[in-house]
Amino acid sequence: MKSEVGGELFAVCGGLAATAVGLVLATDLRGAARVFLRLAASPAARRRWPVANQRWAGRPSASNPGRARRPSAAGPVPTPRPLAASLGRVRMVAGLVALAGAVALVLGVLVLLRNDPHAVLTERPLPMPPLFAAVFPLMAVGTLWRYWRGSGLLREIWATGTRVQRGATVAFSVCLVLFMTFLGTGRLNLVFCAWTAAAATVVTVLVGGRTEEARQGTSVL
Helix, strand or coil, rough: CCHHHHHEEEHHHHHHHHHHHHHHHHCCCCHHHHHHHHHHHHHHHHHCCCCCCCCCCCCCCCCCCCCCCCCCCCCCCCCCCCCHHHHHHHHHHHHHHHHHHHHHHHHHHHHHHHHHHHHHHHCCCCCCCCCHHHHHHHHHHHHHHHCCCCCCCCHHHHHHHCHHHHHHHHHHHHHHHHHHHHHCCHHHHHHHHHHHHHHHHHHHHHHHCHHHHHCCCCCCC
16 A cells, blocks of 8 residues: 555646646647747757757758748747647647546546545655765756756746746756655655646646737637
8 A cells, every 4th residue: 555655646736736737838828839949949958959959840851941030938939830840740749748647547546536635735754864865955056057047048037938937947056956855854745746746837828928828829628
């Protein structure tokens, strides 16, 4: 029973996160897929994931010539024609992710209800070395420093995004610190809660673009 506790919460929280993020991307809710591609084409993303950027963000390549214009994270820049194929790929993959997340969510909830939900949520922390409680939060701070400095992705979202997106980046930073802190102290139930909250901030960034960006999206909900 104890060995299933982490798996139950992982399935529920991970499935919920995958379903939410995948759904807003697959439906291009308020231009979420376009925001994702524009963030993927940002200078910060190009330096960190150059190969993935060429595949998903419509960067110039042998199979996708043209498009040398620099996009913004949330501005009303029209979607370039070569980006249409990338948009379709993102929505297709996101749909599969949402489907897999929904299956994991349902299975996790069923297992959770079959056992004792209260015991899962109040599980005792795992025994962790005391050093982890100090090192893991510092790792989170170091990661945030890289993403918040002048050329970082979070800094770019803050500089070019809306108020909603800016608030989401701050909330994401808090969630990351909490996630690593709980992980360092062995509190798996709180780890998965912080993970789910971080996924909610990602969804907020994707759907919190400007009005012009949202009008380009095509929601099927």
